[in-house]
Amino acid sequence: MGGGSHSTRFKKKYRVWFGDRSSPKNSALTEFPHSTSNRTDMTLNTKTEQYQLDEQWMAQAIQLASRAETEGEVPIGAVAVYEGEVVGRGWNRSISTHDPAAHAEIMALREAGQTIKNYRLCDVTLYVTLEPCAMCAGAMLHARIARLVVGASDPKTGAAGSVLNVLEGKHTFHQVVVEKGLLAKACSAQLRQFFRDRRAASKSKLK
């Protein structure tokens, strides 16, 4: 793999679409851009194409979250994409595997490492239905992923800007491009429904 220079090129490309994060004005997390004003037609087309691809990968992450739910886990899913192909898939498996670290993101990163045969996942984009916790965000830094696309935000434990900002800032040894809010409604509705059902089930058990 190309390593640093590859990754730098990749990030430069995304700066065109998602704003130059090196400027102080845009140093905060980049919300997923829906506005397409002030772009050339060519950039517009490329951006729309990328957005459609992003939606497609996030839809797969949502499907994996459903799989977690059918296995009795909290519905969170993650997909790792490298050069336009899925290289890692993950869904929450902590309960079934008795493993506190078996979060969807960790599972997807592990599989991606096996697929690419490298523990450095330069140029990989990770799509996850819920904002990652500090552990997963830390693993993303160690993996040197290029980009993280998040569905729903997590105001309680989110480490991509909501509670902590592990992935960006001067303190980090690697910068990850973060975009939040892709298919956020679908992602958060899935989680809300899960917890609603769980509460209803525990209430009916008490009766």
Ligand SMILES: [Zn+2]
């Ligand atoms: Zn996590």
